[in-house]
Amino acid sequence: MNHKTPFVIKRIVAVSLLLLLLLLITMFIGISMGSTGSGLKAVLQSLSGEKGADSMLDTIVWQIRFPRVLLAALVGATLSLGGLVFQALLRNPLAEPYILGISGGSAIGAIIGILAGLSRFPGVSFTAFLGSIATLVLLLIMSSGQSILKKNTLLLSGVMVNAFCSAIIMFLVSMTQNAKLHNIIFWLMGDLSMSDIGQVGILAATLLPCFIILFLYSHSMNLLLMGNEMAQTMGVNIRRVTTILLVTTSFMVSSTVCHCGLLGFVGLVMPHLLRLILGPDHRVLVPACILSGGAYMVICDLLARLLPQQGEMPAGVITAMIGAPLFMYLLKRSKR
């Protein structure tokens, strides 16, 4: 391995460019394919804004598929990055927003927001954020002290928090007659179909600063992996760094949850795959997670759109079908 001066920087740039290409390719595929079969050429024409393109296809591509694919990419990026950050913070390779119940907490917040008649942004986003922070605090209290380092305490707490959140969600759904919640079950399984370009734009604008903040703290995450005490003696201000990471990640995750419900296990798949290929340096992993997490979600969503003969299935079905077996495998292996 060559370790000359800006080796890490070179590596970050190379990995990012490669994965950016991958993301763009998957996004292009995602935009070109759909229930309305149409040739690649026509889609290309429409994308490039060429005159004479089919105006019907134009609408489908720009009003329906493009925002949806962009939303999928943003959500995938956020959840993968969220998984990566939680794994570093809790020093547990199995941590992930969904498994820890943080996504569930956001969903409760979001439902309460919807029931209270708030607008999706900023109202519901804010209640979702409160929900995620509340579950996070609950989780930290339950596994407080040094025991947070022990895998089982944390995972068990997460399972309990998650189960509790699901119960509350079902309770709320059953108690209400609110018409707004008619397709809530679909939404809960992770649904990307409610995307409109304006909202996706707002989401992108809120997520990008979070991505940047988390990248700036990527080296601190490396140091955190050695334990809080060691990280402190290497100059990390634990309290500040932990707070920033937790709040930023919760904010990010809750913003996506109120757009597309609960997408499980996304935060598990990508960080693990990338760590196997790229090693554990977070300065490389953060951009890699953002880009390939986006690509992964775009593909999952594409499968969810194309596989059923009629209609479509929630994307969360696909992510859980891939992610849950992987989780079981990792859990088994980590007990060696």
Next chain:
Amino acid sequence: MKKAVEIKGLSFSYSDNEILKNLSFSVPEGEFFIIIGPNGSGKTTLMKTIAGILKPQKGSIQIFDRPLKEYARKDLAKIIALVPQMAALDFPFTVTELVLMGRSPHLSMLGFEQEKDMEIAENAMALTGIDHLAHRTLDQLSGGECQRVFIARAICQEPKIILLDEPTASLDLAHQIKVMDLMEKLKKEIGFTVIVVSHDVNLAAMYGSHLLLLNAGIIASLGKPKDVLTCHMLEKTYNCKLLVDESPVGSFPRVTLVPRSEVVELEDGVNL
């Protein structure tokens, strides 16, 4: 001689359990200072307060004549490095990556290393004899190798004081000597102040320029090895029968355990 560490009236408690009771002592620069004492006497706690990890409720700690609490984390990390007791890592960093992390306090937030940092890391790895392991990941190493990786990381940090928490606890005989020899070398050649917490009174006798014997959070004895490691003092502190004589391999005391001795009446009242 400058004082690397000066402690006055230091007390520390976990809730109502007082671990350290009104300690005062100082460690001159360039010392090989070893803290010994029975289990639960507060050795590790003392080390953590010096490292700035635990905040004492009472008393003051000065590092090079400046109060510890006035240091920013990053500035303190440029002066004090800590080698923990066997750190477990679930994430597969390579030896080089881990040693390089020691540079963090000297670098920007993202820790991008320059060529100079790479050289410092390579030197540290050569000093600790782990250069041949550079590209291995930590989970492929033995306990002794791991220990040396963490020591290399601490050296790479270029501190003035290096703290080691029971560095020899899980090492075989050869590695125990190697680690202590290395610390002595660092002290002599680079001028490190070395502070070690150890269970091994014999290693302490061989290498320590000064020893601090801690018992139930109080300084039982402080001074040169031959003054601290007396039979009477050690039997009283450790509550067991011992034999102390001069070592046949040098002018330092040798402590020998006496098996099946009658005197034993252990603290918790268990009779052997």
